[in-house]
Amino acid sequence: SDAPVIAPSMLKCDFGNLHREVELLDATQAPVLHWDVMDGHFVPNLSYGAMLIERVRPLTDAFFDAHLMISNPEQYVDDYIKAGCDSITVHIEALPEPQGLLDHLNQAGVLPGLAVSPQTPLEKIEPYLDSCGLVLVMSVEPGFGGQSFIKTSPEKIRQLKSMISADTILSVDGGIDTSTIGEAAQAGANYFVVGSAIFSQSDYSNAVSELARIARD
Ligand code: DX5
Ligand code: ZN
DSSP, X not given: OOOOEEEEEETSSOGGGHHHHHHHHHTXXXXXXXXXEEBSSSSSOBOOOHHHHHHHGGGOOSEEEEEEEOSSGGGTHHHHHHTTOSEEEEETTTXXXXXXXXXXXXXXXXXXXXXXXXXXXXXXXXXXXXXXSEEEEESSOTTOSSOOOOTXXXXXXXXXXXXXXXXXXXXXXXXXXXXXXXXXXXXXXXXXXXXXXXXXXXXXXHHHHHHHHHHHO
């Protein structure tokens, strides 16, 4: 299968030096920036919105993967398209009928993604899988970085893998580090969102290549 993708999560990064952080991330082999958008309503935390992503867009050629942990995402999705996101993932819990939004993203040339939180059964996203370019399994409760990987996640990943087509990206997000990425990969994930396990390290390139190596094994 294709090489595993490590997607640094822009939540635990140093926002006081964001340009520098982006340069350091560009120097790693991670071709993606995962933007954790939180509205303080869908999740009990507030991060940033489309304006910040728009400001960073011209600084890097990285693939911008927006993870919208927000209520009423259909009201805001065009802001993220305009900001230059390459993929936009919404939570099924925030939009139980996402077909229209997924089609809208497809028509806009943006990779449509659906995220499922730990308590949500896969049946909720099953009807929409053919319209997704990416499906995201949350392996922590959405809202914060630095949480522990939920142990039942590999089973959920395995089941989801059997439900999607081979070219659909299976992303896992939350608590991914050198001790959990291996089992997530074995279960079928090929795209790994990583926050603390990168930003807690002094050498981001080293952290990314180590994680990619374990995911490949
Ligand atoms: C949590 C976010 C995750 C999180 C990952 O709601 O969706 O992307 O920031 O951070 P770590 O890797 O520290 O769990
Ligand atoms: Zn995320």
